[in-house]
Amino acid sequence: MKAAKVFLVCGSGGVGKTTVSAALGLALAQQGYTAAVVTVDPAKRLATALGIGAIGDDPSPVPVKAAGSLSAMMLDTKRTFDRLIEKHAPTKAKCDRILSNVLYRKMSDMMAGTQEYMAMERLYEIYAQGKYDAIVVDTPPMQHALDFLEAPQRMMRMLNNSMLQLLLKPAMAVGKKGLKFFEKGSRTILKVFDKITGFDFLQDLSEMALAFQDLLAGFEERANQVNNLFKNPECRFLAVCTTTANSVSETELFASQLGSYGYALSDIIVNRVYSGKVPAGEVFAADKLALKRCLGAGEAEVVAQNFANYVPLIRRDKKAVQRMTTLVKEAVLSVPLFDADVHDLESLGRIAEHLTKLVNH
Amino acid sequence: MAVALALLAVKRKRRVMLIEMNSTSRVAPLFGKSTNKQELVALAPGLTGLNLTPGACFEEFVLKQIRLKILYNTFFNNSYVRNFVDAIPGLDELLMLGKIYELERLTKGLFSSEPLYDLIIVDAPATGHGLSMLEVPRVVESVVKVGPMHRSAGSMQALFSDPTKTALCLVTLAEEMPVVETAEFAAALKAGTKMAFGPLFINALMPTIPEVNSLDHLPDELAIYRNYYELTRRRANLNKQYVADIKKRFADFERVELPFLFSDLAMPADFDSLINVMGRP
Numbered sequence: 001m002k003a004a005k006v007f008l009v010c011g012s013g014g015v016g017k018t019t020v021s022a023a024l025g026l027a028l029a030q031q032g033y034t035a036a037v038v039t040v041d042p043a044k045r046l047a048t049a050l051g052i053g054a055i056g057d058d059p060s061p062v063p064v065k066a067a068g069s070l071s072a073m074m075l076d077t078k079r080t081f082d083r084l085i086e087k088h089a090p091t092k093a094k095c096d097r098i099l100s101n102v103l104y105r106k107m108s109d110m111m112a113g114t115q116e117y118m119a120m121e122r123l124y125e126i127y128a129q130g131k132y133d134a135i136v137v138d139t140p141p142m143q144h145a146l147d148f149l150e151a152p153q154r155m156m157r158m159l160n161n162s163m164l165q166l167l168l169k170p171a172m173a174v175g176k177k178g179l180k181f182f183e184k185g186s187r188t189i190l191k192v193f194d195k196i197t198g199f200d201f202l203q204d205l206s207e208m209a210l211a212f213q214d215l216l217a218g219f220e221e222r223a224n225q226v227n228n229l230f231k232n233p234e235c236r237f238l239a240v241c242t243t244t245a246n247s248v249s250e251t252e253l254f255a256s257q258l259g260s261y262g263y264a265l266s267d268i269i270v271n272r273v274y275s276g277k278v279p280a281g282e283v284f285a286a287d288k289l290a291l292k293r294c295l296g297a298g299e300a301e302v303v304a305q306n307f308a309n310y311v312p313l314i315r316r317d318k319k320a321v322q323r324m325t326t327l328v329k330e331a332v333l334s335v336p337l338f339d340a341d342v343h344d345l346e347s348l349g350r351i352a353e354h355l356t357k358l359v360n361h
Numbered sequence: 362m363a364v365a366l367a368l369l370a371v372k373r374k375r376r377v378m379l380i381e382m383n384s385t386s387r388v389a390p391l392f393g394k395s396t397n398k399q400e401l402v403a404l405a406p407g408l409t410g411l412n413l414t415p416g417a418c419f420e421e422f423v424l425k426q427i428r429l430k431i432l433y434n435t436f437f438n439n440s441y442v443r444n445f446v447d448a449i450p451g452l453d454e455l456l457m458l459g460k461i462y463e464l465e466r467l468t469k470g471l472f473s474s475e476p477l478y479d480l481i482i483v484d485a486p487a488t489g490h491g492l493s494m495l496e497v498p499r500v501v502e503s504v505v506k507v508g509p510m511h512r513s514a515g516s517m518q519a520l521f522s523d524p525t526k527t528a529l530c531l532v533t534l535a536e537e538m539p540v541v542e543t544a545e546f547a548a549a550l551k552a553g554t555k556m557a558f559g560p561l562f563i564n565a566l567m568p569t570i571p572e573v574n575s576l577d578h579l580p581d582e583l584a585i586y587r588n589y590y591e592l593t594r595r596r597a598n599l600n601k602q603y604v605a606d607i608k609k610r611f612a613d614f615e616r617v618e619l620p621f622l623f624s625d626l627a628m629p630a631d632f633d634s635l636i637n638v639m640g641r642p
Contacts, residue, residue, distance in 0.1 A: 013487035019538070048538050106504040107450035110497060112415075141487055157444040185436045192426050192437070197449060198508020209448060245625055246387055253385075276585045290583060299573040306570055307589045309623045316625065339595035343537035 004127055005033075005134045006229065008148075011240035012250050013141035016271040019342055020240045020335070021138035022049040023351035025062075025070050027359045030352060032067040033134040036126060040075040040119035040140055040148075047072070051344035057122075064345060071132070073122075077109045080118040080125075088218025098211045103204050111158070116140065116151035120226045127229060146257055149230065152223035159212050159219060236266035236330075238358075243273060243313075243320035255327040267358050268324045272337040274313040284308075331357060362532045362562055363484035364388060364626075365635040371407040372636065375479040378464055379410045382457060382486060386412040391628060405629065409478075411464075415453035418460050419446060454497040455513060462517050465526070488546045495521070495529075496553045521556055528559030531614075535563055535603035544610045560615040563607060567597040567621050 007024060011017040018039060025037035036059060039046040047055045050062050050072055057079050059071035082099065089095035098104055108114060123137055139148050147154070193202060229235055237258060241251040255265045279287055284304075291300035324332045335354045342348060367379040381388050389396050389412070392404040399417030402410040423437050424430065436442070446452055467477040485491045498521065501514035521527045529550065533543040543561075550556060572594075576587045604618065619638055626632060 048541050102504065103450065107500060110450035110454070110493075110500065112447040112453055141490070154444075154447065157440070158448045188427060188432060188436050189442065192423050193445075195426055195509055196422065196452070197510045198505075201505050201508050201510055204505075205449060245627065276588070287583060287586070291579075291586060294579055294583070295573060295575055299571075299575070302571050302573055303576070303586050303590050306593050307586050310589050312624050337592070339592045339599075341537045341599055 004130075004132050004234070006123070006127065006232070006235040007134070007136045007238055008139060008235065009136060009238050009240060010139050010148075010254065011141070012247055015240050015242045015247055016335075017141075017240045018046055018138050019049050019348070020269050020271060020351065020355075021136050022046060022072075023348045024238075024355050024358070025072070025134075025136045026064060026066070026345065026348050027352035027355040028134040028136070029062075029064050029066040029068040029070040031356070031359050033359075034069050034132050035134040035136065036071045036073065036132040037136045037138065038073050038075065038119075038123065038126065039138040040115065040122075046074060046138060048343060049348065051348075062345070073126075075115070075119050075122050077115050077118045080122050081108055081114065083125075084118075084121055084219075084222075085215065088215040090214050094211065094214050098208070098215075101204075101208045101211065103208045113147055113151050113154040113158075116148045117155040119148065120151050121222065124222065124226050124229060128225075146254075146261075149258075149261055149263070152226045156216075156220060156223050159209070159216050230263065237263055238267045238269060239265055240269045240271055241324070242271050243317040248320050248323055251324065252327060265328050267330045268328050268332045269355070269358075270317075270321050270324055270332060270334045273321065273334040274310055274317045275334065275336060276314055278311050278314050333358060362530075362564065362635075363482050364391060364629075365632045365639060366530070367408055367480075367482050368405075368629060368632050369636045369639050370480050370482070371405060372640070375407065376477070377408050378478040378481045379404065379408060379484070380413060380461060380464075380481065381410070381484045382413050384414070386410070388412070388484070391626070393628075413457045413460055415446075415456060416443075418453075418456035421460070422456060451497040451501050454494045455501060455510070455517070458494070458498060458517050458521075459513055462513075462520055465520060488542055492546060492549055492553065495550065495556065499554060518555075522554065524557035527556060529556045530559040530562065532562045532564055533607070534565055535600035535607065537603070540603050540607055540610070547611070558614060560617045561607070561611050563604060563616060563618045565621045566600045566604070566618055567593055569597050569601075570594065 009017055009021045009024065021037055021039070025035045028035035037046065037050075039055075047053065050070075052060060052062060052072065054060075055072045055074045057073060057076035059073045062070040062072055064070045085098050086095055089098065109118075119137070119139070123135065126132065126135055190202075197205070239251050239254060241247040251268065258265055288300065288304045291303055294300070295303065321332060321334055333354055335351055338347070338350060340347060342351060363379060363381070367377045370377045379388060386396055386402075388410050389402050389404065392402075392410070394402050394404060394410075396402050396412065399412060399414055399421070404410045420433065420437075423433055427433060461481065461483060464478065464481055465476070469475045469477055486494060498514040498517040501510055502518055505511045505514070531543055531547060533539045547558070550558075570590075570593055573590060576590060579587050607616065617639055619635055622631075622634065624631065
């Protein structure tokens, strides 16, 4: 089967990233793709956006009327981590040792970057299955989007950490009282971490971390596979933003940071845009007179003043969209602010109409 | 919202600390300041700002233990230690929450028991990550049974679950997805933490404008006026519908309804309309 197209949808919190991801999935299904939308954001917005009750780690079909099909799933970090361990542990005993470790069971999803790594793992699982020819990934909010890209390397560095081999393992062997025999640097580091976590916790952590050493080869192979997926031309980075100053500058920063990794931002979707031609002063005055003739003085004033309120926003948004065009190699698509709520398939279809250009190139 | 609350408190003569947790500060530029470090910034009289990052919190903590920056740079300021810190579950969150805990305990002087800050406002991460962060002290306290991490987590949990000291204020829009998500978030917080709730802020409500009946007859060249009129009316009706829904879902919450702003918030004066509404009894 032809390799799937992958769309990594990135953006800050609150810009409509999940809604746009859902709409993109719908647009792909409408164009005949067997599409999947995956959310890795801990909030459960995707189910609401697609108008379905709930979604879990397994694909849930979305009842779309389309040439293709759409499935949705939500990352279950813990379950994906368990599957990864079951897959890569060299023996059942070693697998059980990790899975039964209390720190792993209760706190593994709190290790920095774990959620992002498991998101990459889940994406790769779905991609490798070959069931879908288009996969849309709704990534965590922008501050963490680069964590998403760094996740494979970060996990490898955590597991392969020299501190574990050179410092923690021998420290656990001699116990707290034996630390006086360590050289000054090691002693200083261990004393500080003892103050932060306590020696007992360090021992528990050491046991968990050392158990993970057996999985290193498997994790490394997966990290390479994920990196290759990112570099595949069919993998595209999309940013969703709004036209506020913060959102625009964060998107510019993100584009630049992506560039430093050797990736390029493919498309930008600017959401909730106020658009239209703002009449110049004399034209506006003439329009007000025309409104007065059509509606009467009182109603004309209401309508004219209402429009005047939006003028700063229309101007702001035009500049913001222009700024975005300098950042991408493909397209900047504007999605207007709709006069109705977008929370089901029918209303998502209105957004999907604006995304067909993205799907077709 | 956090900035608006801070400005309202300052107007009422409180000494306020405003904390954010962003990779780069969003608050300081609003006050014409710039910072790229974790440092106290005098934003305005009575208002201090601080942008917390995990790396800076770790450095500050370590320096308190070993005192000498040269020792820190020699032994701790390297990728090995950073990677190791990454492997300690929940540590980043505990360090940042621990910093907030420490600020709450600061007093005006060595022999004074009066708090340095009357109010500490934290602009917390958005729902999903915010929930994860707020649950860390409870999880750590229950899993790590002994030692400093257990004690620190316990102290933080005690502070954040004390209704006389800490309130969690939720912000939502009057639209389907934000309302549903906020309700789920509130339920998850009630189950996962013991935090008390402050007011629920319902943001960006479209103004109600008088009805105009004869817009269908407007010629095409005036269509933009009709379109924007319809936009305001329909969104105002949508908001009204969801405000009613919010009143049912959050019946036991104090609610504050805030207007849609037709301009960006670029400086403190731009917050006046929000502050005036928030400050009403």
